[in-house]
Amino acid sequence: MIWTAALLMIVVSHADSDDYCYNEPHCDPYAWGDTFPSCHPLLEEHHSPINLDHQVIRNDSLESLYLEGFDAIQTGHWTLKNDGHSVVLQVGSGMSVSGGGLPGVYHTIQLHFHWGGPATNGSEHMVDRRRYPMEMHIVNMKSIHPNLTAALDDPTGLAVLGFFIDVVYADNMHFGHISQKLSSVAYKGQITKIKPFPLMSLLPKHSMSQYYRYYGSLTTPPCSQVVVWTLYEVPIYISWSQLAQFTSQIFSTEEDAEQVTPLQNNFRHIHPTFSRIVSASKDAILLTGTASRPLVLAVSAQLLQIILLGSFISGL
Template sequence: MIWAAVFLVAASRVDADPYAWGDFFHSCHPLLEEHHSPIDLDVHMRRDSSLEALQLHGFDELQEGHWTLENDGHSVLLSLGSGMSVSGGGLPGLFHTLQLHFHWGSPSSNGSEHTLYSRRFPMEMHIVNMKSVHPNMSAALEDPTGLAVLGFFIDVVYADNVHFSHISQKLSSVAHKGQVTKIRPFPLMSLLPKHNLSQYYRYHGSLTTPPCSQSVVWTLYEVPVYISWTQLAQFTSQIFSTEEDAEQVTPLQNNYRHIHPTYSRVVSASRDAGLVSSGAAGRPVGLCHFICVVCLLRLLASVL
């Protein structure tokens, strides 16, 4: 497990208020370090025409063996085995794909880690990739660009996402902390907004959990992944941060870190990302139109 080594020491402290992580981990202190994640993606982004779509090697293929889904008490993680990697799009080298995991809110609140023009989405999915030159996670965390994380906002519509069901149908098997189950591999590309993968934002930041290592090249995609209300509720209401035999069962909710200042960091918009326009109240024009279309479709669905 990618985070097993990272959380070996942190496990007893990560349950604390994220604002208090700095008391236990120097690198988590927001006043001592300036490259924290997550951040708000706002009007201060700069266009970088050199940022083209990343190369997602093996994401369209059916991998051999099996994948492992686990509830580690802090998130639901899917370990992806070997066979996939990412490169290009301004990344400093080739990165091996290791796992994906999720952040969410509660039945009454949204829970994405990053926000887009101050909007928090219901969920966020992170695909974690490690630079190929590093032998292990410890070495990668010492490199300012040792990890490349692909972040996808998750929004909600009325119909189930049949591809997301590969994961959501297995969640009942990992409802409690420490539970693990196997998943038959599927093309990872089927989860992603594959027609919009050239639209993203890029910045350098940190892990969003202890030890908050500032070793992450973040790529946040503009167009969300869509799941149903039922699939969202499986995370917000049916996953627990405690063991099955615990005296008091605690729902796993709001497992996201607070927003941090950008400071002097450059946040770049890819060549095809929505254009920033003051006429659109600071939102990317393309994204504004996209959101309007989605809202119209939702309205029609509620009437029919």
């Protein structure tokens, strides 16, 4: 399991490789296909991320996932690392994900983040063309596979839980388990230990039955199309100051580099869904990113009724 986790950290969670980047034309997401052929968007049709829109189809069989061990405090310690592409929390063994239409049991390996800049949003997926400030991915590998190589040969070898992150004024106390350690991993290659905490404390636990499902790819090289995506519609809320720790205080270069570069806008561009079905879970409120529209329409309809009623009464 330790060796598998290490491999997964290398391939899935933004390895210590300079073969790809986010902000330089020669190695940004549009150029990844030059080095990693499976990242070429014109050769394959199941890339991630995507935009969630009103074309989603309700699937009443999609109920809450079973997140085993997410409420417990795991033994040992976890590892937080800046790998130059993201901040990665390696959680070790003890947790798994199943149910909710997933084709098997998946062992939880790690989680990592994608964000924008001081004045730009940076989630990878979008909701009705809206990009959230951040996105968190919890990566899980199908338990039947002995290693990552086998999992990457399985079209459903990985299951990733995606959570949008939005901002409010108050600090998220539970998110502080991570944000308070960020100064220790400000530069590429830096690693620190974290005392395990219940992972469920980070999540919108009262809304875990509301999500969207589709089949796609890793959003970093090698962009393998082996991911069952579960995107939760209710975001995690953190404070502006906690967000700023990511957008302004994390660097993609080593501490002793001649010129340190902030790690910003570490998200891949949106890809077409093509013929893929994007399913809404049984309890999903179809696209919360546009939930305000029905309310506006309802208010407008009520105002129209009042106006018409007033006109009718005045004509009596």
